[in-house]
Amino acid sequence: MTPNLKLVAPEAAARWTEEDIKALHADNPRMALDMVVRKYRDRLFYHASYITKDSQEAYDVVQEVFIRAMREPRFFSEEFRQKAWLFRVTSNLCFNLVRDRRRRGAILEHSFRDEHREPDQADLVFHGELRKDVLAAIDRISADHKEILILRYYDDLSYAEIAEVLEVALGTVMSRLSRARGRLQEVMDEDGRVRVAAD
Amino acid sequence: MRLDCQDIADRAAPWLDQQLSPGETELVERHLDGCAACRERLELLSEQRFERPRLVQVEAPDFWRAMDDRLAQEHERLLAERAAAGPTPTSWWKREIRLSGASLAAAAALALSLAGVSAWQAARAVQADAALASVQQELERERRLSASREPTLPREPVVLVSHLPYRGSL
Numbered sequence A: 001m002t003p004n005l006k007l008v009a010p011e012a013a014a015r016w017t018e019e020d021i022k023a024l025h026a027d028n029p030r031m032a033l034d035m036v037v038r039k040y041r042d043r044l045f046y047h048a049s050y051i052t053k054d055s056q057e058a059y060d061v062v063q064e065v066f067i068r069a070m071r072e073p074r075f076f077s078e079e080f081r082q083k084a085w086l087f088r089v090t091s092n093l094c095f096n097l098v099r100d101r102r103r104r105g106a107i108l109e110h111s112f113r114d115e116h117r118e119p120d121q122a123d124l125v126f127h128g129e130l131r132k133d134v135l136a137a138i139d140r141i142s143a144d145h146k147e148i149l150i151l152r153y154y155d156d157l158s159y160a161e162i163a164e165v166l167e168v169a170l171g172t173v174m175s176r177l178s179r180a181r182g183r184l185q186e187v188m189d190e191d192g193r194v195r196v197a198a199d
Numbered sequence B: 001m002r003l004d005c006q007d008i009a010d011r012a013a014p015w016l017d018q019q020l021s022p023g024e025t026e027l028v029e030r031h032l033d034g035c036a037a038c039r040e041r042l043e044l045l046s047e048q049r050f051e052r053p054r055l056v057q058v059e060a061p062d063f064w065r066a067m068d069d070r071l072a073q074e075h076e077r078l079l080a081e082r083a084a085a086g087p088t089p090t091s092w093w094k095r096e097i098r099l100s101g102a103s104l105a106a107a108a109a110l111a112l113s114l115a116g117v118s119a120w121q122a123a124r125a126v127q128a129d130a131a132l133a134s135v136q137q138e139l140e141r142e143r144r145l146s147a148s149r150e151p152t153l154p155r156e157p158v159v160l161v162s163h164l165p166y167r168g169s170l
């Protein structure tokens, strides 16, 4: 049987709930997997891109996440939280990458690999817009704080969804997010002072 | 109950995002009424702008193709590995060839949701048509496959929606 990974229009997949997909899986696991991929790949790619700031790495991470999903025996079981799991695994792989990159000293002033390859269209757009955005400052705070800010303000997850992704209580989401914004403000204030001093 | 400045710091984000319960919101605002330092701090935080950079390449038609191919390949490999490991009573990959009423219903729902693709995009209509045709093909093939293996299994007729309602408004 040929794989049917190209069957499903993303618009249709977006409207399918996890419950629909799990029900479909009992009889057509291939199509169910396809629905999961169609439903989440864009959002996971964005999430990975915000963390790694590198579209090629983000692409590789998302692919790896789906491979792990298909090998995760519980993935289609009733009580399994697919969305939370997908975001969690994506986060973990991305932060591992970023940490390794840092360890290798491959990370210089910016976390782009421009010096190794021609930046693609996406990186240019990304890079261009980064300067205006707090996303640049986000790289300079702790991984925990960076992650929760991205989940909330870039991925648009609800507080309850973030609690599931991070496997913490709702109150922890609230306080961690608050501290993350406080920390971000400190970093941006430092930037401001540096810029003013340089002028 | 009264909140101190640390309590406010811990509730800054949910207060700004309007995610606190009415009771908590009231408590926070009571503190803010009497504390200029916290007011100032929250005002600063409220000016943070989280704007998403646009990652345009996701919209390119070929962007996901390599991943689709790779995932299909991985799935094949997974099926082969599991087949080699020997059958178990609950092997889901065995059930894959059987097409039950539930699966047909799911496929029909899929067809319906494909039919619901936004009315204003003609290009999408063509895409949905192709997807629908290929769902139908796949279902037919699965039906033949399972019919040849399990001839006694009773089955309902495959009814897929071939009329896409949005055509009327194009």
Ligand SMILES: [Zn+2]
Pocket (backbone or CB within 6 Å): B004, B005, B008, B031, B035, B037, B038, B039
């Ligand atoms: Zn105060």
